[in-house]
């Protein structure tokens with residue numbers, strides 16, 4: 550059992566990093582019977598992420614973070630670090646990840662996409678660059694970011710999806726303008742297909758729904774859906 554710290558201030562969809570972690574947790578739940586986690590709501594409205602108790606969990610005072618109660622209440626912050634931690638300790642059969650020793654090249658590919666997403670300055674930047682990266686990969690019929698041939702669904706896709714899709718769905722008008730892209734669906738059909746492919750997974754839907762929408766927090770949100 551884990552505690553995963555997320556904010557309730559999400560309107561229809563998870564925030565980027567929180568979404569990646571929730572999706573990964575839901576995917577682990579689907580694959581490994583007995584795996585479970587507990588959601589702990591941290592209120593942005595009350596600035597709870599800056600309170601001393603939470604800074605013990607995440608010294609950066611941001612979401613998401615997890616506390617692994619299976620492993621002596623070990624705390625992990627930063628989206629990508631959480632995903633790697635969960636993969637290392639709980640995706641023991643590498644169903645959502647790649648073996649860093651026996652499948653080192655594919656693991657490196659997944660790592661590259663993960664750092665690429667987090668090395669940018671946020672969803673806007675990630676989205677703009679993704680538009681180039683994914684279609685290039687798709688020239689060889691690629692369906693997922695890492696793995697041989699068509700690729701295999703993994704933490705790389707889980708990590709990247711909310712970031713790109715958040716920009717696509719929640720900030721459509723602004724992000725397109727800022728990224729200089731007017732016709733996303735026509736100009737980037739492979740990115741759209743990748744988003745659709747990932748979004749179609751039940752665990753992705755489940756993860757995006759964690760935590761349940763808070764209507765009060767969403768009332769004045771410009772992109773509430």
Ligand SMILES: N[C@@H](CCC(=O)N[C@@H](CS)C(=O)NCC(=O)O)C(=O)O
Nearest residue numbers: 564565566598610611612613627628
């Ligand atoms: N690099 C961090 C970014 C975390 C982050 O910016 N979280 C936002 C929500 S998506 C947050 O907690 N904002 C509240 C704050 O900064 O006080 C990660 O990937 O975990």
